[in-house]
Amino acid sequence: MAPAAASTERDRVGPHPSYIEIAKPYILQSRIQSCLNVISMSDAKEDGVRLQGVTWIDNVRRALQLPIRTFNTAVIYYHKFRLLHSENEYNWADAAAAALFTACKIEDTLKKSREILCANWNLKVGIGEHASPDDPRFENHSKLIIGLERLMLESAGFDFRNRYPQELMIKMAKAVGLDKHNEAKTVWNISVDLYRTFAPLKQTTPTLSIACVELAARLHERRAEKIVDVGVLKYSKWKTSRAEVMETMLDLLDLYTHHRTATNVGPNYSLETFINVRITLNQEAERYKIPRFTIYATESPYFTAEVTPNANGTPKPRNGIDPTSPLTPATPDTISPKQTHPPTSAIGIRGQNGTVRFMLDAARARDERAEVDKFHKTEEEEYEVEVAIEPDRKRVR
Amino acid sequence: MADPFEVRMRFTTLLSHLSASHTSLQKAAVFALKNREMDEDLHSCILEQLERNSMNNRANIMYFIEHLCDLANKEGAVEFVRMMQRDILRVVEAVCPVDGSGAANVRVVRKVLQALQTKSLLLPETVSELEAVLSARDIAPHPFLAEAPANSASHQKAARNGTSGRLDKRQIEQRIEEDRERHKRMRESIWAVNGEDDAEMEKLWDECSEINEDDYLEAEEDAIERNLGIRFG
Numbered sequence: 001m002a003p004a005a006a007s008t009e010r011d012r013v014g015p016h017p018s019y020i021e022i023a024k025p026y027i028l029q030s031r032i033q034s035c036l037n038v039i040s041m042s043d044a045k046e047d048g049v050r051l052q053g054v055t056w057i058d059n060v061r062r063a064l065q066l067p068i069r070t071f072n073t074a075v076i077y078y079h080k081f082r083l084l085h086s087e088n089e090y091n092w093a094d095a096a097a098a099a100l101f102t103a104c105k106i107e108d109t110l111k112k113s114r115e116i117l118c119a120n121w122n123l124k125v126g127i128g129e130h131a132s133p134d135d136p137r138f139e140n141h142s143k144l145i146i147g148l149e150r151l152m153l154e155s156a157g158f159d160f161r162n163r164y165p166q167e168l169m170i171k172m173a174k175a176v177g178l179d180k181h182n183e184a185k186t187v188w189n190i191s192v193d194l195y196r197t198f199a200p201l202k203q204t205t206p207t208l209s210i211a212c213v214e215l216a217a218r219l220h221e222r223r224a225e226k227i228v229d230v231g232v233l234k235y236s237k238w239k240t241s242r243a244e245v246m247e248t249m250l251d252l253l254d255l256y257t258h259h260r261t262a263t264n265v266g267p268n269y270s271l272e273t274f275i276n277v278r279i280t281l282n283q284e285a286e287r288y289k290i291p292r293f294t295i296y297a298t299e300s301p302y303f304t305a306e307v308t309p310n311a312n313g314t315p316k317p318r319n320g321i322d323p324t325s326p327l328t329p330a331t332p333d334t335i336s337p338k339q340t341h342p343p344t345s346a347i348g349i350r351g352q353n354g355t356v357r358f359m360l361d362a363a364r365a366r367d368e369r370a371e372v373d374k375f376h377k378t379e380e381e382e383y384e385v386e387v388a389i390e391p392d393r394k395r396v397r
Numbered sequence: 398m399a400d401p402f403e404v405r406m407r408f409t410t411l412l413s414h415l416s417a418s419h420t421s422l423q424k425a426a427v428f429a430l431k432n433r434e435m436d437e438d439l440h441s442c443i444l445e446q447l448e449r450n451s452m453n454n455r456a457n458i459m460y461f462i463e464h465l466c467d468l469a470n471k472e473g474a475v476e477f478v479r480m481m482q483r484d485i486l487r488v489v490e491a492v493c494p495v496d497g498s499g500a501a502n503v504r505v506v507r508k509v510l511q512a513l514q515t516k517s518l519l520l521p522e523t524v525s526e527l528e529a530v531l532s533a534r535d536i537a538p539h540p541f542l543a544e545a546p547a548n549s550a551s552h553q554k555a556a557r558n559g560t561s562g563r564l565d566k567r568q569i570e571q572r573i574e575e576d577r578e579r580h581k582r583m584r585e586s587i588w589a590v591n592g593e594d595d596a597e598m599e600k601l602w603d604e605c606s607e608i609n610e611d612d613y614l615e616a617e618e619d620a621i622e623r624n625l626g627i628r629f630g
Contacts, residue, residue: 026626065589068597109588127472130427132420170601171608180602188598204619237613239620297628362629 016354017372020365023157023358027083027201029247029293035083046082049092051262053078054196056096056120063119066100066109068192073162074103075195081155090148093120094141098148106160113145114138158358163200166191169209175232176213178220187216189264190252196263197251202294206238211248218277219269243290246281250292253278404432408439412446415457417578422457422464429465433474440480447491453572455492456505460579462488463509466518478518485519489527493534501572503535 036046054075061071078099082092097116104111118133131137166188173187174180190212194200200208210233217227228242229235235242256274260266266274284290297303359365411425429439443462447455462481469477481488492506493499510527513519590597 024626024630026623026630028627028630031630065586067588067590110585127427127430130430132424132427134420166598167601167605168608168612170598171605171612174602174605175608180599184598184602185595188595204616204623206616206619232608238616240616294627296630298630362625366629 017376018355018357020368021154021157021356021358022362022365023159023360025159025161026203027080028296029198029202030295030299032083032198032201039084039086041082041087045087047259049082049087050079051196051259053082053092053096053099055262056093057100058192059123060097060100060116060120063123064111064115066104066111067107068166069162069164070100070103070107070109071192072164072166072195072200073107074100076162076200077102077152077156079198079201081152084155085151094144094148095152098145098152101145102149102152106162113142117141117145154358157360159360161360163205163208165194165200165205165208165212168205169212172209172213172232173216176217176227178213178217178222183216183220183222186219186265186268187212190216193255193263193265194248194252196259197255199248199251203244203248204240207240207244207248210235210238210240211245211252214245215249215252215277218280219265219273242288244294246285246290247293249281250278250285253281399432401435401438404435405438405442408432408442409446412442412458412461413450413454415454415461417457417575417582419582422461425461426465426468429477430468430472430474433469433476436474436476436480440477440484444484444487444491447488451568452492452499452502453568453575455499456502456572457575459488459492459502459505459509463512466513467516470516470518482519482523485523485527486530489530493531495534497534500535503531506531 036043057071057074057078061074074096078096081095081099085095097113097120100116101111101113104116112133114133117138118131118135121138122130169187169191170184173184178184178187191208194208194212199211203211213233214224214227218224227233235245253274255263256266256269257271257278260271260274285292408425408428411421411428415421415425429436432439443458447458450458466478466481469475489506489510492502507528510519510524514521514524590600
């Protein structure tokens, strides 16, 4: 009889292997939805916070004369932050301010946190009440924003690779022959509205650009055959697909049909216009069986699980968070009032037990895990052997 | 209703303490707008300070004037702009006097005049007339030999040889610092775009290149990255 030794934390040899947080440049719809479920965020609530936050960022960045790429980055951080933190831990306006502050640093358009808060203040009050950034009223708030910056960076996994679809989009619009003064403006404004959806988290730059151009063309009643998968916009050139472009356009149309007045382009067209475009696209989707959302390989009906060393019984990684680490939505039991206590880090709790490392390369993280597991996981086999001598504790790799 | 005397006093203090920092200009401009009922008084304050303070300070006030006109225009306080248009020659005279002591300020004045013209706050004819005046003032004797300008009441030192040289040196250093500060701020804001989206879009439209190989390569890299995420996510 061979002794069965359970593999526990105590038996681990060597230092703690540390937790690896993998940056995810792309997060698909199902993952977004499950993140929101984990933090118990209802759809309606989430819509509200998302739209208000993006509008906040948009208004303040215009007041501060920040370029569109800072806006893009800020909104992405805002979305990613909200996927990890339960909404009773923080004030959405603070998160928006912190996202913008972080984005300003990363996109090299530096603004002090006070300047951001001051710009927001000045937008809301008349000239008589205008303040200057060094006004003491912004003091404490400014510190809170700076504190949130760290959480912003963690939520994004310290991944500074940011997409800037507007540049490619304008090139495409020009190449396709949209006119500069009318249709191009629509394309641009659609791209700003695009960030009100989750599409920029899910799609590549060319997909986003093509979708904006096509939707603008449709709204301006251009002929679809000239735009869809032809010439400059041929999908194979851009390594995208009809499904992805369709998903993005439908995301935009969801926004325009449900929240028309909260967008830039929405008020310029009637609800009916958007619904008609939507119907056309729905018909196409139905005819060609285009799926609504891109799914992960593991969600596909054709997927067969690969046998990987750590696949036994471990849950799928959530947003790149290592599955064997204590998963946290970061809500501690005692919830402090949001204004005075910033949310605790989703990562920090794990950090108390071991180091958290942030990586960009998922393949490398997997390989490391496979290698490290050889030493830490004891796979046991029980079999009976009749021997005269004392049985060794066999370690079978 | 604030006491007019106090408002004048506060404004004068703000003006005499202007620096290269954007905040100091902003503060003074907002203050003026807040007290716009006293616009005549405040305008005369500006002229007074221009004729009293050091050359450095006059340069700062010049920048302030640009700021003020801009803000006043936005907020519909056209009186400020109108008065400034009326008295612009006097302002230029004060910042770049005949005796050439304001030679260091010529560039400042040109810049501000151009900015005001671009914002349609000054007529092009006015600006060209003033240009003519300016070019005559562009040459100056060596700054260390120039007479110290008529200082404000707080600096009552007689402008004489030895002491005047030292005064000038401090002012020169201060001026260098402030110019350095201004240049730094200008570079920091190089990315700034007009609040109206169209400006950025049009700039991008005009300046972007044709679609080329690099764009396709990037698309391919993006797609590979995304597919990896899909497979292993």
